[in-house]
Amino acid sequence: MTASCIIRPPADALACSNCTAWSQWxxxxxxxxxxxxxRVIGRKxxxxxxxxxxSINSDAIGSETAMWPVVGSEDWCRQFERRDQREVAA
Ligand code: SF4
Incomplete structure (x- = not known):
């Protein structure tokens, strides 16, 4: 593996990156x-x-006032809803 290797959960895994609510960050x-x-082995x-x-960050300037929780690709919760694998993550 190289430093540029992207480490993702399997496509069928219960994982945030496979959820309809996931928005790549x-x-x-x-x-x-x-x-x-x-030694760096990759990126997640x-x-x-x-x-x-x-939630709204009242201290933010301009259009960056909206804040959503940041999650890792391997995280999950009980609201998980599987994304159609043909659909591209936002
Ligand atoms: S935290 Fe839950 S609802 Fe949000 S992206 Fe992950 S599995 Fe989906």
Missing amino acids: DHITVGQDGPGGF PTGQCRANPP
């Missing part, structure tokens, strides 16, 4: 300790959960 770097020290996507209306 960013990535987190994933690594592991080894004999040569810490993070997304916004849009299952509920956003």
Whole structure:
């Protein structure tokens, strides 16, 4: 695996990245300790959960006032609703 490898749950997994409420946001770097020290092995996507209306950040400037919870691709909750695999995540 290289540092640019994207690590995602399987398409059939109970996971936020397979949910209709998932909205792709960013990535987190994933690594592991080894004999040569810490080594980056890839990146995991993070997304916004849009299952509920956003909260409002009154300190934000411009159009960035809406805030949704940020979740990892492998997270899940009881509101999980499987996205059609032919559908592209937002
Ligand atoms: S937290 Fe729940 S509703 Fe939100 S994206 Fe994840 S599984 Fe879906």
